[in-house]
Amino acid sequence: MDTMRERFISTTSRLLDDDPRLAVVLADISADGFAPAREAHPDRVINVGIREQLLIGVGGGLALTGLRPVVHTFASFLVERPFEQIKLDFGHQDTGAVLVSAGGSYDWPAGGFTHMAPGDVALLDTLDGWTIHVPGHPDEAEALLRKAVTGDDRVYVRLSLQQNETPLPVTGEGFLTLREGRSGVVVAVGPMLEAVAEAVRDLDVTLLYATTVRPFDSATLRRAVGGTGAAADVVIVEPYLAGTSTAAANDALRDLPHRVLGLGVGRKELRRYGQMDEHLTAHRLDAASLREDIGGFLGAR
Structure with a gap:
């Protein structure tokens, strides 16, 4: 099985052949993988070197010309380091792009904390108008990427080495209901699905699978909660900062009695x-x- 990052490179290289509006902007990361595409499309595969603020600025400039930029590096260098440029060059200028990260929260621990980004989704969630995809398998990453490049909006595709064994049919819209139960609702995000499914195997719960976390699928969560009884218990398991989506779940259920537990990466380094x-x-x-x-x-209720 290939990795999500490898699938991203091969899929985007093919898309460059088919879509003259597409452009790829790199900051050294994955430059070798895109070498054949850069040779074929030297004007639309741009490597700015280790200059992450420039990476975002070039993407914003390309978007202003009518191109659809796909901007890529490790998550810590794609979201955290150039966050002001994301806020201004895309948000304030009201331009679109597809940001594609690699590295997840801690895919390469030997790189140290500089190469870890458990807070990337929470940080982007402070901005308006971003769609955030968290695939759990290379097939899902490809499907979500192909959907993302066709638009003009702002999209973040979060890739990781952690992945599920089996892909599921994802559309980029809403959560999938994998099973129904009466004791609570558990939402597994992206590559957390297999561990979560094993953890709740003997529990009478509804299991939802989320690969698109923003916009948050309030409607599916409310429907799932409606089938569990008068009081709702919801657990959200995310492969990044714990609690990132608890506020969204609370907003979705604001008129219903409920409890929400957010599990994910802790704040302690x-x-x-x-x-x-x-x-x-x-x-x-x-x-x-x-x-x-x-x-x-x-069991605590």
Whole structure:
């Protein structure tokens, strides 16, 4: 199986052949993968080097000319470092782009905290008008990317080495209902699905799968809650900062009695490199820890 990042490179390279409006802007990351595309389309594959503010500025400028920029680097360098440029060059100028990250929250722990971005979705969520996709499989990443490049809006596609074994049919609109239960609603985001599914295997819960987290699918959540009884318990498991979507869930259920638990990456910095699986366990995002936390929350009412 290829990775999401590899699928992004191959898919976007083919899209460059088919769509003369498309342009790719890089900051060294994945430049080797795009070398054949750059040779074929030297005017539409641009590598600005390790200059992330310029990366966003060039993307904004290309958008002003009518092109559809696909802007790519690690999440920490794509969202956190040039955040002011994202806010102004896309938001304030009201231009569109597709930002595609790599690295997830801690895909490469040996890179240290400079290469980790657990707060990227929460940070983008402070801005208006962004669609945020968090695929859980390369097939899903390709489907969401192909949808994103056809528009003129602002889209963030968050890629990770962490991925589910089996893809699901995603459209970029709303959550998928995988099963229904009576004891609560659990929302698994992107690559968290397999661990969450294992964790709730013996629990009588509704399981929703989210690969598009903004706009937040309030309608599906409300329908799911409506089938669980008078009082609703909701757990959201996200592969980035814990609690990122709890406010959205609370807003969706504001007129209903409910409790919401947000599970995800903790705020405490883990200063030992380790491996990705060790970081997942440390943040209690492995199946055993999720079973304990979800079961404890649902059983506490």
